Amino acid sequence: MSETELEILQQLESDRQRLHMSYSNIEHRVKPVWMKYRLFFLVGCFLLAVVVGLINYLSHHFHTVTPCLSPACQWASAHLSTSADPFTQPCDYFLYTCGSDRLLLDSERGQRSHGFTLHTENQRKSVQSKQEDGGLTEDKTLSRKAVLLQYLKKILETDNGMNSSAVQKTKGFYHSCLDTQSIETAGADPFLTLIQKLGGWAVSGQWNQTDFNTTLGLLMRDYNTFPFFNIFVGKDPYEAARGINKRYIQIDQPDLLIPIEWNSQTEKSRAKTETLRPFLASCQKYLDLLGAPKSSSLIHVGSFVSLSSQLAVAFSPLESRLSKGQLYQRMTIKALQRQAPAIDWLGCLQAAFHPLPLSADDDVLLHNLPYIVQMSNTIIKWLNKPELSNSAPLHTFMVLNLLHTLMPAMDSRFFETAKNFSMALGNTEEEAPRWKHCVLETERGFDSVLTHLLSEVTAQKEAEKIIQSVFNSFKSKLHELEWIDQTSRQLVMEKVDSAIPKLWTTKEPSSEAKLDLLFSEMTVSNQNFFSNYVQLLSLWQKKRIELLITQPEDIDILSVRPFLFGKSLLFPMGMFVPPLFHPTYPRAMNYGAAGFLVAKDILHLLLPDISSQSKTVYAVGECVWTHYLTVSEKAGRGGEFPLSAAQQQEVWVQYTALQVALQAYHQNLMQQPNDTSLSGISYTRLFFRSFSQVNCEADPYHDSMPFEPAFLITVICAKYNLCPTSPQCSIQTKQNSLQAC
Template sequence: MDNNPTVHQKMVTTSEEQSQPNPEGCYKNRRLLLVVLSFSLFAAALGLGVYSHLQKTADPWMSQRKSSTNLATMNYSRTYGRVLTVLTFFCCPCDYFLFACGTGGSSTSNLGHRVKLISNEENEELDTKREVRMRRETDVQGKSDAQLVKFPDRKTALVKTIKEILEAPEEGASISAAEQKAKKYFKTCTDAESPEKVGSKPFLTLLQQLGGWPVSNGWSQTDFNTTLALLMSQYSTFPFFSVYVVSEPGEEQMASDQHYIKIDEPHFQFPIDWNSKTQKSKASSQYLRPFYMSCCQYLELLGVPSNETTQHCGLYVSLATTLALAMTPVHYRFSQELLYNRYTIQELQTLAPAIDWLACLQAIFQPLPISQSDLVLVNLPYIIHMSQTISKWQILHEMMGTGPLHTYMIFSLLHTLVPALDSRFFQTMRNFSIASGDTQEEMPRWLRCVQQTERGFDTLLIHAIRQRHAQKEAEELIHDVYSSLEKKLTDLIWRDDRSSAFILKKIKSINPRLSAKTNNLSHAELNHLYEEVVLNEEDFFTNYLQMLVLEQKSRSRLLSHGTQTDGLSITPSISGNDVIIPVGMFVSPFFHSSYPRAVNYGTLGSLIAKDLLHLLLPDIHTQANNPESESMCIRSHYQSVTKDPGRVGTFSLSSSQQQEVWVQFSALQVALDAYKKSFTRHPEDSSLSGLSYIHLFLSSFTKVTCDAEFMPFEPSFLVTVLCSNSRFCPEPLSCVNKSQNHPSEMCQSQTLH
């Protein structure tokens, strides 16, 4: 319109004429203005009365609400803009199922046009412009359209939330002493200059405190088992074997909180090849030379003369490759029923005598009482081979004084402490990782520091996330989702009564809850937990050593309490009769107490439902008929709507695809039913862009399902199936092909409507 010269000329002429004073017409114009104003007020009052009556009689699911008043929070603002980008594609009802997670149907090339359609339709131009501006301000500039509308993965969202907590300014007395220590640790970790100033000196000082090593003069010939126990307990370093705390696997253990010590293979620094024909492992030969060279570089950084490196690095590589010969993949051990053997510590001492097992385990789990009669789970083939190798090397090199076993332990300690040393050590480790085939980008320092802080301050950080993000609203969402899930599973058609009875009993006996019992601590209890931690603002190396001690204490708490902190967990897990929903799932943009409930249930509600189905029913397609029948119905519906062979074509579904389609669709149904429960209790729920609640819920679900696996089509199509014949869906969402052979209602569980 602005480019039309005639129109432009009229606008200019009118403006010029209005600028000229006209005293004679002032009173006439004023009376006319009063008449128009009076009529406008009367019309507005009449309109408000009609609108109020319609609002009272309208279906609350389809009614439209003003945008939420909680836009002051930054987290809310970010998601407000992100959700808007996915809401807009629903205004084109016959192609919105082509939404492709940032491409295709969701391309933002038409975003301006689609936003205009919504604003004209809803008569909320001002709100829409504000929302678009908010989205532009809060999203990163310069990104492509596809990147602009993509949700972050759950792991990224969680670590960024932890980073925000650790970087948040201290607010006087409201912050606990424990949280102050976590913030201080993170700050010293992100200070890259501190380690550069001291170089290798901190490690060399620690090395002397441990009695030196054979690579340099002054080794005090420390006892093998004494040094090993010290490294594992105080420095979280496990050179020859790893030690974990686990609940024994198996359905029969569902009702038990019993945890066991598990002794397994260590983490080797180089890739291992498995020969399925000979059923043996060996170190990959192409990586041995780079591994040897990295050893020499470490010794050079520690000031060891070059003429001393050849022998010690050669022995180090030889011992490592010898130990690796007994490594076996988990799938092979499982097939041979050799995954783990259960022994008492006394029995293990007889089978693998080179290690003083009782002394080592007592040191690792102090102050817990560990006795000879305690049961442990053992990867026996490797442990026996490891013990035999240590015994042979002790005899072979005892008279020579080369001490390869001690050197091996110190190198393991060095690898543990590399994150606290100057960049030369880290770059040496990084160079070998690249040489051994690691193609991943280098992790930014802040992310490494978040992970380190979480290792030591896991309980504190989970408490902080829970206080900031996941309180009463989170508990309600979990309860609603699980209640709807029970209703969904009760309605399934099982293949036999035995499967039905077992699964339903299992589902009803489980108690879903937010996080672990030991995570909901008061400030006083948290301060007591970290009271022995004393941090130095200028000495990150010392702080890092304290973090390793905290990690050991966390391991001991797990064994004693039978429950563990969530850490950076983003998926539910089973502990005894409980399904633990980690608080790490309840972070922005997936959840926030200030979001409309439709957003929370559409995003996180559907994710939790999907995770629970995967966790509790990993092979549901073998136990019930619904996954096959419903997924095939959805497939037929998809083919009938996308009948253009040049675009889609014909396809069939594998068993894994059938199950995943059913899981995703069931998660949508369960989350929707859960939101209906919530809406009954809280009908005052807010909305965005004046959209109906169900519209907002479905938009949120579509946005968050881009991480679905094994799906033969975009998960957004499931909304098409749900809405084809559903009275809950807004009219613009209907797009039904009359020629379809399978009515969409056949694909839906009637119990959820």
């Protein structure tokens, strides 16, 4: 036996002893009110018997423990060697606060931007990253979205030579997006050529004076552009509440390019006065880049800003429309035509949903009828202005909206103009790297292919095993809580027992043949991103039709957080990618990272029920905070700062999540004691090393965490005596005097 193997066996023997001691400590320390009940006593005896069995089993099976040598483990080992080890770092390692001294890869804060941006339509999935690297380092924390994007990037850049047609087109689209040299060489010519196909443009002096509604219908059908109103497909929530799942065409106010502000006192909107000058300058710059004559461009820009300002007056924020009952107003297309006659509603909707047959008697749902009426009146006034002929300002308005839609495929001069305008509005977010932008744009059109590729490489069986194991550990943890009364406990437990945790996957995965057929009409060129992007926009029309006539499974490939759907607790595949999870990793690594995240998400989803019915949440939060104050005071950071209710809850959530994940791992070891090792690190220590790399991940709750969650390692080590060596922190000197949390 080699010296390394001997060291691992010695560390594992220490793990075994600590595991035995930890469960003994739990048995003596955890004494909730209801512990007197016979059922719990029997369960405790059963668990104790299982632990004893595990100890005996481990004693006779050390020879099965081997280091993990898979490529994934070799990569993880290399990165682990460059990351901070909580057991060898000074005490300050545990005393940082999330978001202050540590860089976050991805703030994941969706911010609505104004003006010409890269992809307003997909803002809910956009990622603004502060670091291009998604690796594991001491001064960077992992963001789930950043990790997933890195993994999708790897998938798109891997060529195994056996790709189907749809996969080849997906990767070709991605690589054409990365080819910035070809994009820069093409300049504005592709867009100008497209404008000529649409009948020209009054600004350039070459325009065949196309009909207003004809041009609008073409933009809606072929280019996914909706200048005067938005269209999407969805259910009527009032019908859905009664079990009716029919989908309808829904019409909403558009995403105007001009910045808008809402006056809650007058309940009126208007264009932001202070932004009009930079907005006017940016529009002027776009016309210059498109070769518009300077002699006439200012007039057209002025008309564009004026029309935008008039449309902005009828805008209302969602909260206001909701309070006034302006959402989901049902109306036939025929009735809508009478209310807003400037738009050929049947013709435009037939174009947007071609070749699906629509009639004037079909119902649509409106989300701001006053805006639609005002928009129609505004268009009629502009059409009838004597000083303006042939609706040139309306046509320019539509062309500039089309430019906005195609902005991601334009050269860098257009992007810099958009960036400068965004900075003038006070937005200071750093630019995302090109590869990330290209992954997001690829996902917009080829999400079904990426879902297929991700499902092929995701170890679904292993992921589901972790989900179920952590969920079972979570349920057992609930039995330790002190509840307000037995009824409260029963209500929560009934809800938890009825939940069905599972991996979020499609019921019928798309076959390669089906995907090839879906993208059969698309021709992808590795050197023509603009052409590829225009074809991508046409895919959105197919998706609208599919949503209206079928019941497709809406799988979000970029989803990284679970959600409740009926009784199902669905965990997206994006949570189970390297370096958070890999089927060849030691299970200690998977449970320390992915297992902890699963536990934390479950607790957040069910926190309102638990915190309102249990006395334990705030008591444990304060107890852990006392540990932290003791150490931070000793380190000279002094002062007792009371925690808010949100902070107490978040401390309890993350502390409990770490306990739940650790317990799930230990229970898994009872069933399969032959886990592998990494870099000669023992099981428990490897678990904590893995946890320490995701403990401060950017999530919606990290602002409520009053200290670096890695500090929780010291609390658990002090409580259960589980750790192979005590972390180098001053808590060692006081752990015996602090109460167990």
